[in-house]
Amino acid sequence: MPIRSPRGRATAYRALWQWPLRSPARLALTGIGIVAAVVAVGAGIGLTTGSAHSTGEAPGATSAPTAILNPGDAGQTPIPTLLPPVPELKPTTLPLSAASPVALQVASSWARAWVRPPDGTSAARWLAGLRPTTTDEYLGVLSGVDPSNIPATKVTGAARAIVVSPRSLQVRVPTDALTLVITVVDTDTGWRVSGYDRT
DSSP states (O other), X not given: OOOOSHHHHHHHHHXXXXXXXXXXXXXXXXXXXXXXXHHHHHHHHHHHHOOGGGGTOOTTOOOOOOOOOOGGGTTOOOOOSSOOOOOOOOOOOBOGGGOOHHHHHHHHHHHHHHSXXXXXXXXXXXXXXHXXXXXXXXXXXXXXXXXXXXXXXXXXXXXXXXXXXXXEEEEEEXXXXXXXXXXXXXXXXXXXXXXEXXX
């Protein structure tokens, strides 16, 4: 008698997938059956597709590819199988004398705002002092800095360019505790600091 209701079908399917779980012997028997089915399917696929071993070649032998040319193909060049080497990309650098005075001024202003503020200055106020000369992305990074942990208290020298590119500079600014290497980039809103390192 066929199963006519959805509840009857669900019960029949549940009985089928629960059968292997009723005892360890049934589970092992089901596992062996699944493995045997997978091996049989794999062997069947291997027999239908053929292999190099069935053609009588030695297992280690490899045959060289042969090209079949049509009489009209004599003037065609073969399609290359390797891409040509790509030259290494190198940033364009300019002489140090090409450094933008505005960018050097931005780096100097940023360094003066970056040094440790007087005691009692909040991190929000310190960050507000950096805002006019810092990119929006880098302000997010600096928002996690506690300004009371900054070792430098004052800038001790002029900003000096060390690497000049068409739209960015690396500028060295000395302080009383360390030397800052500031990256200044040319953005849509002018020159802004996008990062720094300590040396």
